[in-house]
Amino acid sequence: MTLSSATRSLFVIALATAVAICARPVITAAHPSVDIVVKNWSFTPGTVEAHVGEPTVLRFTDSEGVHGVESDELGIPKTTIMPGKLTEVSFTPKTAGTFAVHCAIVCGEGHDKMILTVHVVP
Secondary structure, X not given: OOOOHHHHHHHHHHHHHXXXXXXOOOOOOOOOEEEEEEEOOEEEOOEEEEXXXXXXXXXXXXXXXXXXXXXXXOOEEEEEEOEOOEEEEEEOOOOOEEEEEEOOOOOOOOHHHOEEXXXXXX
């Protein structure tokens, strides 16, 4: 069976279109984000990972008490986290390492143990 020239042309156009669609880049989120639940004396998860030079967004939801975060080493400005509100903090780590981000607002007897550990990898 032979194909007419019009049929061959349509087949070539359809094949080229399919290849072009499959070759499109995969679109991903502009910045990785990490959801963190905050309550009296804990961050959950208590440890997060970020990459050097890659913008990262920490998305805090607070279920009790007023808390805060701040880290000069990571470039996280002092930010208050209020109950019932989503609070986003963006930062771009400049160096690899493990960083302890303490609660920045005195929140009671367990305040000194309220630490978010950020592992920054190359």
